[in-house]
Amino acid sequence: MIERRIRAARFPAVKSLDTFDFAAIPSLNKMLVLELARCGYILGRENVIALGNSGTGKTHIALALGLAACQKGFPLTFTTAASLVNQLLEARDERRLLRLQRELAAVKLLIVDELGYVPLSSTGAELLFEVFSQRYERGSTVVTSNLPFEDWMSVLGSERLTGALLDRLTHHVSILSLNGDSYRLKASRSRRGRLDAAEQNQASADPHDPETGEVLPT
Ligand code: ADP
Numbered sequence: 001m002i003e004r005r006i007r008a009a010r011f012p013a014v015k016s017l018d019t020f021d022f023a024a025i026p027s028l029n030k031m032l033v034l035e036l037a038r039c040g041y042i043l044g045r046e047n048v049i050a051l052g053n054s055g056t057g058k059t060h061i062a063l064a065l066g067l068a069a070c071q072k073g074f075p076l077t078f079t080t081a082a083s084l085v086n087q088l089l090e091a092r093d094e095r096r097l098l099r100l101q102r103e104l105a106a107v108k109l110l111i112v113d114e115l116g117y118v119p120l121s122s123t124g125a126e127l128l129f130e131v132f133s134q135r136y137e138r139g140s141t142v143v144t145s146n147l148p149f150e151d152w153m154s155v156l157g158s159e160r161l162t163g164a165l166l167d168r169l170t171h172h173v174s175i176l177s178l179n180g181d182s183y184r185l186k187a188s189r190s191r192r193g194r195l196d197a198a199e200q201n202q203a204s205a206d207p208h209d210p211e212t213g214e215v216l217p218t
């Protein structure tokens with residue numbers, strides 16, 4: 001059953017809190033994350049919003065909360081904001097919007113990753129608003145964004161819509177703040193650092209004289 005839920009959730013990758021290094025991101029409230037992983041917020045139909053710059057672990061945390069939900073028996077859908085809006089627009093063009101909206105309203109947990117990277121058309125923003133609005137106090141929504149709330153208008157276009165959306169989304173909410181250095185950059189820097197060190201070691205281990213090419217005594 002757990003595996004079936006994991007497959008149905010359509011995670012882009014399976015990640016858990018076991019592999020998350022909390023020490024790398026001190027701004028993140030670890031106790032709150034561990035509490036959320038117990039899924040009480042899903043029973044309470046509350047929301048979670050993870051905010052922070054790129055590469056700080058927002059998707060990792062969203063995936064881990066999704067995995068925890070699968071393990072605790074909650075069916076869920078994982079998607080990105082851009083993909084969700086595309087699905088909604090497509091459904092509208094094919095005259096099956098109502099059905100998709102009902103499905104999205106009924107899922108216990110909807111995880112919407114990456115709100116903020118792509119500005120939405122006004123129709124797209126309205127359709128996304130309707131999803132959040134129809135889920136309000138009916139199911140839990142997890143949203144991740146690289147933008148602080150005051151910049152959400154740049155994605156959603158209208159001040160009125162942004163206000164109404166935030167009003168619903170943040171009524172019962174836990175906010176996770178992930179601000180710090182990109183873990184991706186740090187990881188690739190330390191990888192590069194190790195490579196450089198290995199090259200230097202190799203160079204110094206070379207038993208040939210670099211000028212004459214003669215084998216040096218060791
Ligand atoms: P974001 O969604 O905030 O841009 P991601 O969650 O995609 O960042 O993180 C980028 C990569 O770094 C992923 O492979 C993720 O698993 C890893 N990562 C980020 N933060 C951590 C962390 N604190 N501990 C372990 N891995 C991390």
Ligand code: MG
Nearest residue numbers: 058059113114
């Ligand atoms: Mg991400």
